[in-house]
Amino acid sequence: MEQWFLRITAYQDQLLDDMAALPSWPERVLVQQKNWVGKSPGAEVDFPVEGFAPIRVFTTRVDTICGATFMVLAPEHPMVDALLEGLPDAAEKRAAIARLRAQDRRARLEGRVEKEGVFTGRYATNPFTDERIPIWAGNFVLMGYGTGAIMSVPAHDERDFEFARKYGIEVRVVIQPEGERLDGATMPAAYTGPGRVVNSGRFDGLPADEAIPRMAAWAEEKGFGKATITYRLKDWLISRQR
Numbered sequence: 001m002e003q004w005f006l007r008i009t010a011y012q013d014q015l016l017d018d019m020a021a022l023p024s025w026p027e028r029v030l031v032q033q034k035n036w037v038g039k040s041p042g043a044e045v046d047f048p049v050e051g052f053a054p055i056r057v058f059t060t061r062v063d064t065i066c067g068a069t070f071m072v073l074a075p076e077h078p079m080v081d082a083l084l085e086g087l088p089d090a091a092e093k094r095a096a097i098a099r100l101r102a103q104d105r106r107a108r109l110e111g112r113v114e115k116e117g118v119f120t121g122r123y124a125t126n127p128f129t130d131e132r133i134p135i136w137a138g139n140f141v142l143m144g145y146g147t148g149a150i151m152s153v154p155a156h157d158e159r160d161f162e163f164a165r166k167y168g169i170e171v172r173v174v175i176q177p178e179g180e181r182l183d184g185a186t187m188p189a190a191y192t193g194p195g196r197v198v199n200s201g202r203f204d205g206l207p208a209d210e211a212i213p214r215m216a217a218w219a220e221e222k223g224f225g226k227a228t229i230t231y232r233l234k235d236w237l238i239s240r241q242r
Contacts, residue, residue, distance in 0.1 A: 038232020
């Protein structure tokens with residue numbers, strides 16, 4: 001069926017910048033507008049996978065990338081089925097992933113379902129550390145947000161922390177707050193605040209906000225990433241508007 005769309009994504013920056021001309025608008029409406037556009041500066045990074053195309057992730061916190069101890073793909077990600085090919089337990093894994101796909105999408109988005117995952121049996125390589133990290137399919141990642149794949153840094157992301165503790169995955173601290181000493185083995189929750197970069201090679205000691213552009217630039221120099229901006233805003237289907 002023929003459909004009509006408004007190419008509103010052509011105006012995504014204008015929709016944000018021109019809010020300065022609306023000083024009398026309620027703050028809650030302006031916040032809704034910002035969230036609707038969903039502008040997120042960050043970086044895209046490619047994680048190599050032996051025998052497959054690299055998996056691209058988008059992250060707003062590239063300063064934490066050396067703490068990525070696993071990856072998670074949306075159950076709907078097009079690479080999931082390919083990664084399972086040839087594995088002795090592929091049928092069992094496919095059935096488990098199909099169950100995750102069948103869960104209510106909105107409930108998954110809003111975190112109203114228990115975080116669950118299936119290890120695909122494959123590994124990616126973290127290009128910043130050259131470490132092999134396991135690739136999972138998880139119900140808390142959705143296609144349509146970013147690339148449908150995430151690098152998981154459990155020490156510094158609440159969803160990743162919960163998932164890692166459930167499945168016994170390493171929690172590695174790479175941002176230390178001033179005056180504290182976090183231990184990935186014992187910390188009770190993810191730390192998402194400011195601090196200095198640790199356990200990250202050449203970038204150790206940098207303030208996290210300073211490390212972000214430097215690490216994005218280094219990824220671009222090495223050819224496996226770059227700084228970029230993503231938006232949540234999608235073109236607007238208007239065919240069925242009443």
